[in-house]
Amino acid sequence: MGFKRYVEIGRVALINYGKDYGKLVVIVDVVDQNRALVDAPDMVRSQLNFKRLTLTDIKIDINRVPRKKTLIEAMEKADVKGKWESSSWGRKLIVQKKRASLNDFDRFKVMLAKIKRGSLVRQELAKLKKESA
Amino acid sequence: FPFPLTYIARLLRIHISERKREEEAESNQNSFAAMAPRKTPVVSRNPQLIRGVGKYSRSKMYHKRGLWAIKAKNGGVFPKHDPKPKAAATPVKPSKFYPADDIKMPLPNKRKAKPTKLRASITPGTVLILLAGRFKGKRVVFLKQLTSGLLLVTGPFKVNGVPLRRVNQAYVIGTSTKVDISGTNVDKFDDKYFAKAAEKKNKKGEGEFFEADKERRRASCHKTRRMTRRLSMQHCLNRLRQCQI
Numbered sequence: 117m118g119f120k121r122y123v124e125i126g127r128v129a130l131i132n133y134g135k136d137y138g139k140l141v142v143i144v145d146v147v148d149q150n151r152a153l154v155d156a157p158d159m160v161r162s163q164l165n166f167k168r169l170t171l172t173d174i175k176i177d178i179n180r181v182p183r184k185k186t187l188i189e190a191m192e193k194a195d196v197k198g199k200w201e202s203s204s205w206g207r208k209l210i211v212q213k214k215r216a217s218l219n220d221f222d223r224f225k226v227m228l229a230k231i232k233r234g235s236l237v238r239q240e241l242a243k244l245k246k247e248s249a
Numbered sequence: 250f251p252f253p254l255t256y257i258a259r260l261l262r263i264h265i266s267e268r269k270r271e272e273e274a275e276s277n278q279n280s281f282a283a284m285a286p287r288k289t290p291v292v293s294r295n296p297q298l299i300r301g302v303g304k305y306s307r308s309k310m311y312h313k314r315g316l317w318a319i320k321a322k323n324g325g326v327f328p329k330h331d332p333k334p335k336a337a338a339t340p341v342k343p344s345k346f347y348p349a350d351d352i353k354m355p356l357p358n359k360r361k362a363k364p365t366k367l368r369a370s371i372t373p374g375t376v377l378i379l380l381a382g383r384f385k386g387k388r389v390v391f392l393k394q395l396t397s398g399l400l401l402v403t404g405p406f407k408v409n410g411v412p413l414r415r416v417n418q419a420y421v422i423g424t425s426t427k428v429d430i431s432g433t434n435v436d437k438f439d440d441k442y443f444a445k446a447a448e449k450k451n452k453k454g455e456g457e458f459f460e461a462d463k464e465r466r467r468a469s470c471h472k473t474r475r476m477t478r479r480l481s482m483q484h485c486l487n488r489l490r491q492c493q494i
Contacts, residue, residue: 219424219425219426220376220378220388220424220425220426221376221424221425221426
């Protein structure tokens with residue numbers, strides 16, 4: 117019991133509020149009790165309140181406030197992107213984004229796919245019912 | 250009280266510029282009788298210092314405009330042109346009837362209506378969603394905009410039962426899905442095609458008229474629809490769209 121994800125240098129977090137909503141960032145330093153210095157390959161290093169961050173399971177090995185280049189190298193080495201996109205949390209976010217960007221035609225195709233899947237499931241169910249009966 | 254000189258000067262300069270304009274207009278009208286048409290546009294030789302006050306005085310402007318030269322050419326007098334002979338006025342017959350009161354005439358309206366501006370998202374081949382009418386909720390293919398501004402649209406009929414139809418742009422959502430209809434020929438269809446068959450006074454004639462009209466419609470409808478069908482790439486998928494499973 118207890119906390120499993122800690123605020124530490126190298127902890128990867130997700131921004132859950134503000135202009136950079138949805139971005140993955142690395143905590144590179146702690147400013148004070150409420151704020152962290154945070155950095156990502158595609159943004160300027162800046163401070164964020166902890167309340168705007170959600171910690172993830174991913175941690176990378178860096179020193180305090182590394183250079184951008186070093187940070188990027190460390191992130192590649194730890195394969196942050198890969199780990200994130202294969203985690204169930206990351207996968208969920210990807211699906212959410214896809215759903216939000218669907219076309220009218222895409223939604224139609226999704227509807228057909230759902231119907232097809234449902235019919236397959238029901239067919240199997242019917243088979244099983246028949247066997248057990 | 251004496252008017253200030255500057256005020257008089259201003260009046261005179263305005264008068265001069267007006268006179269210049271009149272002469273230009275006159276010369277434009279009698280171009281072949283008077284001076285040759287100007288090749289450069291009229292630019293004032295008297296730059297304004299402040300609105301209403303020119304840089305040069307009256308006498309200076311006289312010199313600048315070359316009125317002395319024109320006069321010299323014409324023997325000391327400014328050239329005068331006889332007015333063009335007016336065409337003989339056709340005799341007007343006095344009217345027999347004069348209305349007692351003045352009738353208020355409405356102001357003339359010479360506006361010509363243009364066909365509605367088509368939204369940028371709607372191009373030939375776009376899939377549209379109909380929002381109102383008998384076929385509301387159906388996705389249809391846009392063919393072209395008619396001269397009345399309405400959109401010519403078809404299901405295609407075999408796909409979802411929406412025939413060749415006219416639809417107002419306001420009752421339509423344009424999706425980003427496009428279908429390739431480059432081969433279809435929709436020149437034949439215009440607003441006249443959709444006009445109701447004119448009623449004839451003769452009752453016997455009416456029945457004939459209607460039938461002939463219907464036949465005409467059926468024949469052309471079939472052809473176009475077949476063409477649209479063949480050439481729509483996403484036809485098979487569209488077909489399932491409104492299918493009730």
